[in-house]
Amino acid sequence: EVVLTQSPATLSLSPGERATLSCRASQSVRNYLAWYQQKPGQAPRLLIYDASNRATGIPARFSGSGSGTDFTLTISSLEPEDFAVYYCQQRSSWPVTFGGGTKVEIK
């Protein structure tokens, strides 16, 4: 099973700042990695797939990078609606796994 480790657990930033979230895999997942955003009381929303492709309707301030075992989600300039929990997910092999999440909170 591929273990995904996300860091930091919590990121405290102000609107307008840049957010950098990390996801590390216990073994290579090639580029089969996605990022999801979840707000309280809502279902997750797909942001990035195949490590670097933005899903339909996702603003350009969200970008993903990486391959193999190290991945990054960057939010270039935080908007008020971006404060949420972010999860990475690997689709390289079954069982599918999620990281533990990074909470981006308002500083």
Next chain:
Amino acid sequence: EVQLLESGGGLVQPGGSLRLSCAASGFTFSSYAMSWVRQAPGKGLEWVSDISRSGSNTYYADSVKGRFTISRDNSKNTLYLQMNSLRAEDTALYYCAKDRKRDGYNDEWGQGTLVTVSS
């Protein structure tokens, strides 16, 4: 507009059974693989199961293998999760989710149905 509407959750005793349903609309259901993902209260996301477009291929998390069965009825545009031998640790909000484009990523999600396992 894609809609996924889960139902069937509720309170069940340990060792009991439940069947969850997910009614799909707004897309050609038979053309997409589907997934169940759960989230325990205050915790992160946990993948539970996948099913292929035809239903011939199914995959399970180790934590539910042998106890849960995923299935689908493409004539009814409905996804199911039969849950047997339920345990307290199965308590969670269960989401059904649609495959994006045969790549496994989930681009549409329902709002979830809550399963509580408690005596």
